[in-house]
Amino acid sequence: MEGVEADGGDAVQSPLAKWKNEVSRTFRYYLDRSAPYTFHRWLGTLAAASIYILRVYYGRGFYVISYGVGTYILNLLIGFLSPKEDPELEAPDGASLPPKDNDEFRPFVRRLPEFLFWYATTKAFIVAFLMTFCSIFDVPVFWPILLCYWIFLFVLTMKRQITHMIRYKYDPFRKKKYSGSKSD
DSSP: OTTEEOTTSOEEOOHHHHHHHHHHHHHHHHHHHTTTOHHHHHHHHHHHHHHHHHHHHHHTOOHHHHHHHHHHHHHHHHHHHSBSSOHHHHSGGGOOOOOOTTSOOOOOOBSSOHHHHHHHHHHHHHHHHHHTTOGGGOOOOOHHHHHHHHHHHHHHHHHHHHHHHHHTTOOSSSOOOOOOOOOO
């Protein structure tokens, strides 16, 4: 019924489809307006994460959900720290000459921009919080093993990422400024 054509050629939408479209448009409007307020957005995410952590702590369960959220956020973090164009893939078999100081200026472009990283992280905590209300997700598990495994995974992944950053000489945290050409 959503895409039914009327006699004039206009698509007639059901009231539910119109409402869904309006809610989606309003959500996108406020999401776009929040883009410049990085600190406040991350503060909201911290609040959502705190509420979720308190729910898990006082509920004494849902450790598998927490492990899944932690692994998902680790995956997002790797995308956030990685360059959009991987230097390993540009050069044959991973070997390339080190960049010189007088090479052309190439700014660091992330594979996963900060806004999308924030949005996915916030959604992950909200979905995980909602999942704690369904008892089917409360799988009995010995949580210290999951925590140790996640820490092990985090250390190995970060070691590999930091090695990659040092090898190809990029720093995702410090912004390089273009200084112009040095003509003598």
